[in-house]
Amino acid sequence: MSRLSLVAAVAMCATYIRVFFFTPIDRFQGAAQKIFYIHAPAAWVAFLAFFLVAIASGMYLWLRDERLDRFAESSAESGVIFTTVVLITGPIWGRPVWGTWWEWEMRLTLTLVLWFVYLAYLVLRSVVDDVQMRARYSAVLGMLGALLIPFIHLSVYLFRTQHPLPVVMKTSRPSMPNDMLLTLAIGFFATTILYAAFTRTRYRIATVRDAQLGDDA
Amino acid sequence: MPPDFFAAALIVARKDLAIEFRTRSAYFSALVFALLAIVVFYFAWDRTAVGSGDLAPGVIWVIFVFGGLLGLHRSFGVEMHDRALDALLAAPVPRESLFVGKALANLVFVLGVQVIAIPAVFVLYKVPLGIEILYVIGLAVLAAIGFVAVGTLFSSMASNTRLAELLLPLLTLPFFIPVVVAAASSSQRVIAGRPLAESMAWLQLLVAFDIVFVYACTFAFPYTLEE
């Protein structure tokens, strides 16, 4: 295990310990609110991952450096993992808070669509044999996926304003006690490190795989 | 002198439509699919709970997407069969204009299905026939532009993979979500007799989608070709 992975594991453990033992229980939402410390950082990292996929994709088409393609591949795979975490923790949190497992709420909907886009991205990578063509195809999809985000955002926003849904409990949290804010900050930090560790490990696997492909040919 | 950008696009579009007109296979399949879907959807819902007029807009846009996909499959299939695409790429025309030509042919295809499917939905779902139908067809034109831009690009990519037919919906459907949400919400309001002003935001969204993705996909197209 690399040093980065070790740091990530320790940071994640520290986050969990802090969440469970050193963070007060939310007065209105109860213990369920604690999943927020996992949910929100995972959402942040998922968007960061896909943002970096789009950047690496654009740079690949420009510079044609295969390391950029490997990074995009690794970041997309990490991103799908964190998106999955968001999609699982969202309903678990939403059930006691909204009174329903799923709500076509802006961020959840956007996350769901991105999850589909990047699953398609991974499927696309697996069905193109030519290495350079695979890199170009996925770069095109990686960039178009980023262009799609504002349109999904806008369409969900307009949809919500025209079809008001019953809201069981308001979820706006204008102020959070400092204890909770600190836990959240630690969560963001630990999850970002975890993303970096996942992506780097995945990148190394890709490097080894590509080198082996070269030996076979 | 080789043809200029739009002349070349029109030559390619005309060729694609000639092939489609000669075989008619994809067009009739898509049309029959659309009509069948209209019938199936009618019986899939409890009409005592939801009036068929309220179902109509949803049905129109579901058919729009899935019927359109049938046409997109064929778009690059005909190029791959005897590698006719190689001859296109070796020709002295910009690759972007090949894309515009293929997309134009797909646009005619999609609208050719809709121009029959939309009135069929109105009649079979007992929606009063009025000026609304023209509005819905106008919406279909707006929606179809972005739809074929994205679809033509992904059809080019999918035709080069091992999973061609299965991959295309997987790649395209997420991109069609804003189009469907906008077109369905807007036509719902118009059919329900609401003023057009309420749909302005949706129309703007569709126009913005068309502009962004027509440009993006045209410039992305050369990257989907062998090089």
Place this chain on the structure above:
Amino acid sequence: MTRSDASAPEVEVSALARHFGRRRALAGVSFTLRAGDALALFGPNGAGKTTLLRLLAGLLKPTSGTARIEGELLPGTATTRSRVGLISHHSLLYGALTAAENVAFSARLYGVADPEQAALRALDRLGVADRAATPVRLLSRGLLQRVSAARALVHGPRVLLADEPYTGLDAAGAAALTSVLQELLAGGTTLILVTHQLDEGLALATQAAILLRGQVVRHDHTAIADPAAYTAAYRALVRADAA
């Protein structure tokens, strides 16, 4: 470089290489052809012949090295591509369209004046004018190949790239193709002919080259006087390489 300069090379290939991933399909090939030259290119499957033609047709970009057609660096502009004609071992035709429609479509893309008439002339030249109105999916392999050649010639290319053009042709078809190619060569067209059939290739060739594993292992700069000896030498080279 202008076309009036008769001694200027039509095709100039220098250390041209193309890799697919880490596979080296073409590993540094150089040659020069002038107007009216015909290079016959031989080699076993996977030697890089098709890759070379696709590079010259502007369908692929080189990994390294350069290729020039009439002085212009490939992959080049649309104008460069308009000087090249390509006959592939695929027909490059649309099965649903008639022979005349296929060829006229190509003529339009190259901006040929009166594309319908030009298409009929090209089909006539290859002896298939009577099939002009037949959808090409109904044609036999040999007739399809002739229509495919007509498509490649309809815009009067300066450089003709032919990948296995004799595949599927019967004796009459082969003779028709050879006589058209001879006419073109006499008119100053440059020809690169990739084929497995050494006899047909050598009959036209003013130069001959053998490609093995992406490299030219033998290049004769004159017509081959003794095809039998050349064939034997070719077989020996391929056998030695395979061993």
